Amino acid sequence: MNRIEEHLSKLKAQGRKAFIPYIMAGYPDVKTTEKVFSMLQDVGADVVELGVPFTDPLADGPVIQEAASVALKNGLTLKRVLSLLKSLRRSYSLPVVLMTYYNPVYKYGLSRFFRDASKAGVDGLIVPDLPPDEADELIEYSRKYRMATIFLAAPTSTDDRIRLVTERSTGFVYYVSITGITGSKIQITREMEKMIKKIKSYTEVPVCVGFGVKKPQEAKRIAEIADGVIVGSSIVKQMTGDLRKLRKYLRELRKAI
Amino acid sequence: MKKNKKGYFGQYGGRYVPETLIPALEELEREFRRLWKDREFKATFRALLKDYVGRPTPLYYASRLSEHLGGARIYLKREDLTHTGAHKINNALGQALLAKAMGKKRLIAETGAGQHGVATATGAAMVGLECEIYMGAEDVRRQALNVFRMQLLGARVTEVNAGSRTLKDAINEALRDWTTNVRNTHYVLGTVFGPHPYPTIVREFQSVIGKEARRQILKAERRLPDYLIACVGGGSNAMGLFSGFLKDEDVKMIGVEAGGKGIRSGLHAARFAGGSVGVFQGCRSYLLQDRNGNVLGTHSVSAGLDYASVGPEHAYLHDIKRVRYTYATDREALRAFEVLSKTEGIIPALESAHAVAEAIKLAPRLKKSAIIIVNLSGRGDKDVPQVARMKGYNVKL
Numbered sequence: 001m002n003r004i005e006e007h008l009s010k011l012k013a014q015g016r017k018a019f020i021p022y023i024m025a026g027y028p029d030v031k032t033t034e035k036v037f038s039m040l041q042d043v044g045a046d047v048v049e050l051g052v053p054f055t056d057p058l059a060d061g062p063v064i065q066e067a068a069s070v071a072l073k074n075g076l077t078l079k080r081v082l083s084l085l086k087s088l089r090r091s092y093s094l095p096v097v098l099m100t101y102y103n104p105v106y107k108y109g110l111s112r113f114f115r116d117a118s119k120a121g122v123d124g125l126i127v128p129d130l131p132p133d134e135a136d137e138l139i140e141y142s143r144k145y146r147m148a149t150i151f152l153a154a155p156t157s158t159d160d161r162i163r164l165v166t167e168r169s170t171g172f173v174y175y176v177s178i179t180g181i182t183g184s185k186i187q188i189t190r191e192m193e194k195m196i197k198k199i200k201s202y203t204e205v206p207v208c209v210g211f212g213v214k215k216p217q218e219a220k221r222i223a224e225i226a227d228g229v230i231v232g233s234s235i236v237k238q239m240t241g242d243l244r245k246l247r248k249y250l251r252e253l254r255k256a257i
Numbered sequence: 258m259k260k261n262k263k264g265y266f267g268q269y270g271g272r273y274v275p276e277t278l279i280p281a282l283e284e285l286e287r288e289f290r291r292l293w294k295d296r297e298f299k300a301t302f303r304a305l306l307k308d309y310v311g312r313p314t315p316l317y318y319a320s321r322l323s324e325h326l327g328g329a330r331i332y333l334k335r336e337d338l339t340h341t342g343a344h345k346i347n348n349a350l351g352q353a354l355l356a357k358a359m360g361k362k363r364l365i366a367e368t369g370a371g372q373h374g375v376a377t378a379t380g381a382a383m384v385g386l387e388c389e390i391y392m393g394a395e396d397v398r399r400q401a402l403n404v405f406r407m408q409l410l411g412a413r414v415t416e417v418n419a420g421s422r423t424l425k426d427a428i429n430e431a432l433r434d435w436t437t438n439v440r441n442t443h444y445v446l447g448t449v450f451g452p453h454p455y456p457t458i459v460r461e462f463q464s465v466i467g468k469e470a471r472r473q474i475l476k477a478e479r480r481l482p483d484y485l486i487a488c489v490g491g492g493s494n495a496m497g498l499f500s501g502f503l504k505d506e507d508v509k510m511i512g513v514e515a516g517g518k519g520i521r522s523g524l525h526a527a528r529f530a531g532g533s534v535g536v537f538q539g540c541r542s543y544l545l546q547d548r549n550g551n552v553l554g555t556h557s558v559s560a561g562l563d564y565a566s567v568g569p570e571h572a573y574l575h576d577i578k579r580v581r582y583t584y585a586t587d588r589e590a591l592r593a594f595e596v597l598s599k600t601e602g603i604i605p606a607l608e609s610a611h612a613v614a615e616a617i618k619l620a621p622r623l624k625k626s627a628i629i630i631v632n633l634s635g636r637g638d639k640d641v642p643q644v645a646r647m648k649g650y651n652v653k654l
Contacts, residue, residue: 055552059275072551104549104551107548107550129273133279155277156279156281165276176276179277180437
């Protein structure tokens with residue numbers, strides 16, 4: 001079992017839900033990333049999703065697009081994200097999932113990437129443009145290095161797709177709350193509840209929900225029907241402002257989940 | 258073409274998109290397979306190609322150009338004479354019919370030069386669907402006339418200000434829209450690129466070019482050509498022409514990419530000359546990228562070739578050496594633009610001028626009995642204001 005599986009199954013046994021914040025590495029600068037990372041540990045985040053900037057983030061809305069473009073200007077290549085994480089690992093032990101588009105990993109070379117990512121303390125991967133059908137090689141390496149492969153399920157997913165996604169996901173299944181991109185407006189509906197139930201009927205792996213979660217009230221309602229809540233754009237949006245306000249917001253989210 | 262794995266050409270292709278879109282791609286694949294065999298659908302498509310698009314397009318012997326160059330006999334496949342002025346209409350119309358048959362209410366598309374946007378807006382108007390076109394802000398500026406043309410056809414044109422503000426950013430935005438509105442919207446991808454099944458669907462809709470050209474050259478010359486030349490942005494006009502001759506081993510094929518200001522300058526869109534294998538916007542192919550896997554900016558005088566990657570089937574044909582890929586620089590393309598205008602009275606699109614530029618290089622080195630077919634994929638009216646500006650004329654548009 002890796003760190004994510006261990007931690008999430010402990011939560012499950014205690015009947016608690018996971019709070020999974022997303023931050024973009026190097027946005028607005030490396031110093032802030034380090035500060036916020038420590039803040040996330042303080043407020044009791046369960047898993048951190050660390051975003052790797054990419055020139056063409058086609059699953060992301062304007063907030064994360066902008067953050068990626070700033071982070072790239074700051075020189076945050078995949079290699080630098082890994083070394084940033086490696087240095088954070090000296091002080092923090094919470095599980096980290098890398099959220100990256102596929103091309104930087106592909107260009108890095110899978111064998112070299114897994115070796116370096118494992119040394120840096122990456123516990124799992126979310127690659128939004130790599131559906132499980134195309135992920136044979138990535139899965140093989142992930143198993144070898146005991147990293148979680150977190151695939152996405154969507155409101156449009158058919159039964160066959162749900163079966164494939166759940167079979168190949170370890171750590172957790174990422175349920176995309178809406179048909180849309182990150183930072184869109186979430187709608188917590190009966191349909192969503194039904195989909196989560198359906199996905200859970202296929203797997204023991206926890207199901208966490210993201211895309212568009214903003215208000216603590218929304219996080220609370222999702223935590224009632226899923227195993228965890230992922231919050232991205234609305235955290236990233238506040239990273240350029242007063243970090244005390246961000247800390248307060250993170251505490252509220254933690255409390256709600 | 259040979260496929261190892263579903264949706265692959267050799268190691269190229271695939272379906273690298275977010276999960277939300279996978280069911281839509283599966284549906285599209287299923288429906289295309291069904292309708293492409295359906296007699297009624299094919300008859301409708303064929304009739305529209307004839308009566309609406311104006312097919313077959315002529316295969317024209319360019320005698321003055323051939324004499325001027327003093328070598329091979331050059332034929333032009335006149336896709337510039339189609340309705341809306343470029344080969345793009347073949348695919349846009351096919352996909353509009355497909356979307357209608359699938360019960361979709363809305364079409365979206367990306368566009369670079371504006372030709373595919375115009376073609377999609379035309380298709381949408383003809384079958385009666387809503388239409389929204391994404392276009393990079395830089396291209397909106399370069400191709401103002403086509404923006405107005407799309408609006409005239411009832412489409413909404415959305416300017417994309419992200420990234421490099423060109424074709425690739427328009428595709429990102431179209432994919433985001435599709436992800437959001439996938440239930441009622443069909444994405445009319447304009448070239449043999451993107452996630453499976455698009456490279457195959459677009460090739461099939463464009464294959465009419467090669468089928469006609471093969472028949473026409475056999476009639477005119479009683480033999481097959483020695484060379485085919487086509488420009489390659491994403492590569493749909495080239496795939497359309499080449500697909501009719503792939504089994505004819507003696508027919509050599511040349512794909513011409515945008516050399517921009519030269520490969521060393523870094524300002525170009527020559528993916529085979531200057532790129533490496535990557536995964537981008539839905540498929541694995543050659544890609545202009547830095548060593549960290551971020552996508553590089555591109556440059557070409559022609560908006561339609563100004564793109565960082567290339568169709569996966571081209572990547573495969575490149576590796577097996579069935580097609581030779583080269584490039585023409587901005588300067589060479591502009592010269593070809595003028596040469597064809599003056600020798601034949603045909604103003605080519607700047608994209609197609611890249612193919613003409615290669616013919617200008619190649620023809621004088623061949624025997625007079627040799628035959629070249631150049632795919633004249635589009636007409637140059639849209640480029641006249643830009644070329645005028647570059648030459649210092651003050652044309653207001």
